[in-house]
Amino acid sequence: MEWTVWAAVERVAPELVRAMEHRVRVMQRIDAHAPIGRRALAQAMGQSERTLRTELEYLKQLGLVAASSSGVSLTPEGKALLGELEPLVAEIAGRSDLAWRVSSFLRIPRVIVVEGDADEDTWVTDRIGQAGSDVLSDVLQDGDIIAVTGGTTVAAVAKSMSAKPLRQRITVVPARGTVGEIVAYQANTIASELAAKLGGSSVLLQISDSLSQKALEQLLDDPYIQERLPIIRQATVVVHGVGDALAMARRRHATEEEIRLLQAREAKAEAFGHYFNAQGEVVYAMRTIGLRLDDVARARVVIAVAGGQRKAQAIASVANAYRIDVLVTDEGAARRILQLETPAGKERVEHGSEGWH
Amino acid sequence: MEWTVWAAVERVAPELVRAMEHRVRVMQRIDAHAPIGRRALAQAMGQSERTLRTELEYLKQLGLVAASSSGVSLTPEGKALLGELEPLVAEIAGRSDLAWRVSSFLRIPRVIVVEGDADEDTWVTDRIGQAGSDVLSDVLQDGDIIAVTGGTTVAAVAKSMSAKPLRQRITVVPARGTVGEIVAYQANTIASELAAKLGGSSVLLQISDSLSQKALEQLLDDPYIQERLPIIRQATVVVHGVGDALAMARRRHATEEEIRLLQAREAKAEAFGHYFNAQGEVVYAMRTIGLRLDDVARARVVIAVAGGQRKAQAIASVANAYRIDVLVTDEGAARRILQLETPAGKERVEHGSEGWH
DNA sequence: ATCCTACGGGACGGAAAATGTCCCTTTCGT
DNA sequence: ACGAAAGGGACATTTTCCGTCCCGTAGGAT
Numbered sequence: 001m002e003w004t005v006w007a008a009v010e011r012v013a014p015e016l017v018r019a020m021e022h023r024v025r026v027m028q029r030i031d032a033h034a035p036i037g038r039r040a041l042a043q044a045m046g047q048s049e050r051t052l053r054t055e056l057e058y059l060k061q062l063g064l065v066a067a068s069s070s071g072v073s074l075t076p077e078g079k080a081l082l083g084e085l086e087p088l089v090a091e092i093a094g095r096s097d098l099a100w101r102v103s104s105f106l107r108i109p110r111v112i113v114v115e116g117d118a119d120e121d122t123w124v125t126d127r128i129g130q131a132g133s134d135v136l137s138d139v140l141q142d143g144d145i146i147a148v149t150g151g152t153t154v155a156a157v158a159k160s161m162s163a164k165p166l167r168q169r170i171t172v173v174p175a176r177g178t179v180g181e182i183v184a185y186q187a188n189t190i191a192s193e194l195a196a197k198l199g200g201s202s203v204l205l206q207i208s209d210s211l212s213q214k215a216l217e218q219l220l221d222d223p224y225i226q227e228r229l230p231i232i233r234q235a236t237v238v239v240h241g242v243g244d245a246l247a248m249a250r251r252r253h254a255t256e257e258e259i260r261l262l263q264a265r266e267a268k269a270e271a272f273g274h275y276f277n278a279q280g281e282v283v284y285a286m287r288t289i290g291l292r293l294d295d296v297a298r299a300r301v302v303i304a305v306a307g308g309q310r311k312a313q314a315i316a317s318v319a320n321a322y323r324i325d326v327l328v329t330d331e332g333a334a335r336r337i338l339q340l341e342t343p344a345g346k347e348r349v350e351h352g353s354e355g356w357h
Numbered sequence: 358m359e360w361t362v363w364a365a366v367e368r369v370a371p372e373l374v375r376a377m378e379h380r381v382r383v384m385q386r387i388d389a390h391a392p393i394g395r396r397a398l399a400q401a402m403g404q405s406e407r408t409l410r411t412e413l414e415y416l417k418q419l420g421l422v423a424a425s426s427s428g429v430s431l432t433p434e435g436k437a438l439l440g441e442l443e444p445l446v447a448e449i450a451g452r453s454d455l456a457w458r459v460s461s462f463l464r465i466p467r468v469i470v471v472e473g474d475a476d477e478d479t480w481v482t483d484r485i486g487q488a489g490s491d492v493l494s495d496v497l498q499d500g501d502i503i504a505v506t507g508g509t510t511v512a513a514v515a516k517s518m519s520a521k522p523l524r525q526r527i528t529v530v531p532a533r534g535t536v537g538e539i540v541a542y543q544a545n546t547i548a549s550e551l552a553a554k555l556g557g558s559s560v561l562l563q564i565s566d567s568l569s570q571k572a573l574e575q576l577l578d579d580p581y582i583q584e585r586l587p588i589i590r591q592a593t594v595v596v597h598g599v600g601d602a603l604a605m606a607r608r609r610h611a612t613e614e615e616i617r618l619l620q621a622r623e624a625k626a627e628a629f630g631h632y633f634n635a636q637g638e639v640v641y642a643m644r645t646i647g648l649r650l651d652d653v654a655r656a657r658v659v660i661a662v663a664g665g666q667r668k669a670q671a672i673a674s675v676a677n678a679y680r681i682d683v684l685v686t687d688e689g690a691a692r693r694i695l696q697l698e699t700p701a702g703k704e705r706v707e708h709g710s711e712g713w714h
Numbered sequence: 715a716t717c718c719t720a721c722g723g724g725a726c727g728g729a730a731a732a733t734g735t736c737c738c739t740t741t742c743g744t
Numbered sequence: 745a746c747g748a749a750a751g752g753g754a755c756a757t758t759t760t761c762c763g764t765c766c767c768g769t770a771g772g773a774t
Contacts, residue, residue, distance in 0.1 A: 008441035012421065013380055016373045023370055037721055050762050053723090061517065063483065064369065069721060069770050077480070084365035123434070126420065160418065394750055407733050410752090426741045426750060 010115065011123060014130065021092050026055060027064065027074060027082050028089060035071030098334045102327070105338060106319040108304075110135075110326045117332025118153075118307035124330050125307060129156025132305045132328045136161065136239060139301045139326075140198075142168040144236045147175040147291050148194060149272070150187040151241035153305045158194040170200030173232045175240060176273060176290030177205055203231050205290065225289065233295045242306040243270040244314045258284075269314035271321070272296060278313065280320025293322055301325050312336030367472065368480060371487060378449050383412060384421065384431060384439050385446060392428030455691050459684070462695060463676035465661075467492075467683045474689025475510075475664035481687050482664060486513025489662045489685045493518065493596060496658045496683075497555075499525040501593045504532040504648050505551060506629070507544040508598035510662045515551040527557030530589045532597060533630060533647030560588050562647065582646065590652045599663040600627040601671045615641075626671035628678070629653060635670065637677025650679055658682050669693030 010017045029044060030036060038056065042049040056072060059065040064078035074082065082089070095113050103111040112131050116124035136146075136157065148154050172195040174187030188204045195202035205228055243251075245267035249259050265283035267275040272291055275284040282293075296302055302323055306315050307330035315329065316337050329337075367374045386401060387393060395413065399406040413429060416422040421435035431439065439446065452470050460468040469488050473481035493503075493514065505511050529552040531544030545561045552559035562585055600608075602624035606616050622640035624632040629648055632641040639650075653659055659680060663672055664687035672686065673694050686694075 004441060005444055008438050009377065009445070011419070011438055012384070012442065013373075013377045014419070016370075016377050020366065020370045020373050027369070035721095038723095039720075048763070050764080054761075057723095062368070062371070063480075067722060071721065081365050081368055084361060085369065087362055088366070123420070392750090395752095396749080405734070407735085411732070424751060428750065 007115070010127075014127065021088075023055065023059070024082075024085055024088060024092060026052070027059070027078060028093075030065060030072055031074050031079060031082055034073035035068055036073075037071045041072070095331065098331065098338075102329070102334050102337055106316060106324075106327065108319055108324050108327045111334075112326070112328045113334045114307070114328070114330050116330050117309060118330050119310050119332055120308075124332075125153055125156050126160065128153055128305055128307045128328050128330055129158075130160040132157040132239070132303065133161040135303060135326050135328060136237070137164075139237060139303075140168060140170065141236075141300075143170075144168070144300075145171045145173060145231065145234055146191075146194065146237045146239060147173050147232060147235035147299075148187055148190050148238075149175045149240040150185050150190060151243070152185055153241045153307065154187075154239055155185050155190050155193075157239060157305055158190045158197065161194060161197040163197050164199055168198075168200070170195070170198045171231065172198065172200055172202045173228075173235060174205050174290070175232070175235075175238065176288060203228050205232065229289065232291055235291060235295060236300045238291070238296055238299045238302045240271060240302075240304060242304055242311060242314045242318050244268070244310060245270050245275050249275075269317035269321070271318050274321075276317045276321045278317050278320070280317055280322075282321070296322055303328070305329075307333050309333055309336040313340065316340050364472070367484075371484065378445075380412065380416070381439075381442055381445060381449060383409070384416070384435060385450075387422060387429055388431050388436060388439055391430035392425055393430075394428045398429070452688065455688065455695075459686070459691050459694055463673060463681075463684065465676055465681050465684045468691075469683070469685045470691045471664070471685070471687050473664075473687050474666060475687050476667050476689055477665075481689075482510055482513050483517065485510055485662055485664045485685050485687055486515075487517040489514040489596065489660065490518040492660060492683050492685060493594070494521075496594065496660075497525060497527065498593075498657075500527075501525070501657075502528045502530060502588065502591055503548075503551065503594045503596060504530050504589060504592035504656075505544055505547050505595075506532045506597040507542050507547060508600070509542055510598045510664065511544075511596055512542050512547050512550075514596060514662055515547045515554065518551060518554040520554050521556055525555075525557070527552070527555045528588065529555065529557055529559045530585075530592060531562050531647070532589070532592070532595065533562070533645060560585050562589065586646065589648055592648060592652065593657045595648070595653055595656045595659045597628060597659075597661055599661055599668060599671045599675050601625070601667060602627050602632050606632075626674035626678075628675050631678075633674045633678045635674050635677070637674055637679075639678070653679055660685065662686075664690050666690055666693040670697065673697050 026041070026045065029041060033041075033044075038053060039049050042052040045052060056065060056067075059078075060067065060072075064075060064081060065072050066075050095115065099111045099113045102113065103109065112135065114124065114127040114131050116127065118124040118128065132153075140146075148158070172191040174191045176187055188206065191202045191204060205225075245262055246259065248270035249262055249267075254262075262275055262284060265275075266277045267283050268278050269276045272293055273286040273288045274282050274293060277283050303326045304315070304318065304324045305328045309332040311329075312333045313336075315327070315333060318324065319327070383398070383402060386398060390398075390401075395410060396406050399409040402409060413422060413424075416435070417424065417429075421432060421438060422429050423432050452472065456468045456470045459470065460466065469492065471481065471484040471488050473484065475481040475485065489510075497503075505515070529548040531548045533544055545563065548559045548561060562582075602619055603616065605627035606619055606624075611619075619632055619641060622632075623634045624640050625635050626633045629650055630643040630645040631639050631650060634640050660683045661672070661675065661681045662685045666689040668686075669690045670693075672684070672690060675681065676684070
């Protein structure tokens with residue numbers, strides 16, 4: 001298969017490609033377990049019985065599967081077709097396996113790996129955003145408070161979130177004050193956009209993240225802050241990007257001294273105003289206003305979105321630092337992560353499926 | 358592009374491939390006419406403005422098209438992507454062009470060409486059936502009487518018709534009595550199945566098509582027939598297959614004498630109990646009960662479904678014989694048809710678009 | 715032999731998405 | 745200055761999707 005064309009197809013019609021991949025997976029699973037019951041299959045695929053049923057009915061109409069009293073199986077035709085789809089199957093299985101291995105390696109229950117490398121193709125970030133917004137829609141509950149950080153990847157999540165009628169009461173808040181100059185990638189902007197898409201409200205935090213110690217303390221007494229901060233810190237869902245330590249430090253206009261310090265302490269990642277080394281230990285903390293690490297620990301769901309192999313080390317670091325429930329990343333980062341040294345003294349834990357949608 | 362895999366993909370997820378092709382077409386059109394208005398584009402694509410709008414909104418979200426005050430255009434990204442999709446574009450354009458040429462050649466307003474050759478791959482018949490059922494759904498109106506003939510292709514149309522809630526009052530009738538032994542491909546069976554799918558009723562005709570002259574005349578006086586025949590002959594929509602003259606004669610257990618006669622008169626096609634030569638002239642007519650040629654002429658829409666290059670000559674013959682509004686065929690037949698000699702003394706006529714769905 | 719479980723499949727109501735329809739403001743070209 | 749045509753918002757309606765409950769049955773275990 002000429003992957004150039006295929007990659008282009010994925011960009012033109014990602015939902016269709018995903019639907020196709022799903023269908024192939026269903027067929028794979030049927031082939032492996034045939035004959036298998038509809039309900040068992042649905043559970044294995046992590047979807048409702050009814051939706052699977054629709055799919056099966058269609059496949060049946062195409063003459064690719066047949067149902068008997070003991071369950072559904074592939075027809076000879078379906079089997080032959082699955083063989084012809086080998087290259088595609090390999091690709092899907094490969095990415096699924098990748099997700100599984102990253103999940104084990106980082107001890108993150110749910111890992112989603114999209115195709116490509118964000119460092120090489122900027123549009124990969126969009127696909128991470130799509131996958132991220134799907135996950136977010138999936139986990140959202142009524143009354144949730146979503147905290148979002150800044151960054152291009154989180155911005156992509158908000159961008160690709162489909163507008164929903166306001167059925168749930170959702171509040172979106174920025175995890176922290178403002179970092180960087182590009183407004184579109186600031187937490188405030190993203191929170192506002194996401195709230196609009198979800199039909200919820202947003203509580204913004206119009207302060208700079210790089211204030212003097214003194215100014216910060218003054219702010220903490222301010223009614224404006226005192227009113228908003230508690231809401232932010234009660235976030236139930238956290239969607240955050242992961243930054244490379246030095247890159248983030250420079251973006252924040254850190255002093256040369258600070259940068260030297262971070263280098264000396266081998267800081268690898270930045271998140272929520274904290275710098276972490278490879279082992280996930282906090283090596284430097286900025287005194288800022290916003291979501292703290294212990295707030296993150298209290299959140300119901302913590303979603304990390306980050307792609308590109310340059311982010312691999314940073315992702316691994318934060319995975320050691322605090323609980324991450326869902327990681328949405330790309331192939332570039334995933335492969336690089338697996339090349340990193342295994343963190344010593346940490347045993348593997350159970351993990352769930354990497355999840356289809 | 359490795360067409361082996363692509364063909365397999367088409368069989369596993371034909372609707373998705375079609376949707377994809379449509380999207381690419383939209384992009385092509387935008388690229389060619391940019392900037393173009395939404396309404397103009399919708400009209401050119403033969404779909405409603407609102408549905409196109411949904412598509413455009415999605416394409417916009419993917420960053421492939423951009424809207425300005427003067428209309429929508431492809432973004433540089435979209436342009437680049439369209440370039441990468443070149444093989445696919447060529448394929449689509451090729452088939453579209455094929456349909457256009459067949460449409461001109463046979464003077465059939467609407468021609469749909471699906472991929473493949475029914476003589477080589479039996480599943481191509483299914484795809485013709487799908488396309489046919491789409492067309493049928495498209496043209497159906499309340500109160501319609503659909504007459505169907507027998508044959509595998511028409512059976513495929515009924516098979517792939519999606520079940521509809523009974524919103525329209527539809528009657529389905531067999532065009533003729535019973536031909537051949539395989540029940541599944543008999544007009545009666547097909548009519549019954551189609552009626553069930555459409556939530557309509559069927560009026561069947563339980564008589565053999567190959568009766569003696571005398572028996573036929575007796576039947577014509579029978580109340581059973583007198584009640585049903587007028588309904589059949591009032592059909593407003595006709596869906597019929599096209600048969601090769603000799604093949605059909607043999608299937609009907611024609612005598613050696615008859616076959617020799619057909620050969621002598623250069624019969625090429627059979628339809629509605631009539632045999633036609635290449636010029637579309639009736640060279641032999643069976644005296645049977647059912648839909649007649651002048652009934653076909655009165656129908657609102659006449660749809661012919663037939664594939665495989667062996668049917669090429671037969672299709673061309675019947676196209677000369679009576680009015681066909683829609684032809685659904687495959688590449689194999691289409692290419693072969695264009696190699697046939699142009700019927701002399703017939704000028705080209707205007708034709709519509711080959712139609713997307 | 716008989717229970718018992720899991721199978722496919724029918725039916726139906728409510729939720730969600732798609733779509734037809736109408737209107738508005740803006741932006742061009744004339 | 746004006747009008748045609750652009751994109752986009754809003755909303756009712758249609759259509760599709762999906763959760764849920766149920767049924768008859770086949771096949772394995774008891």
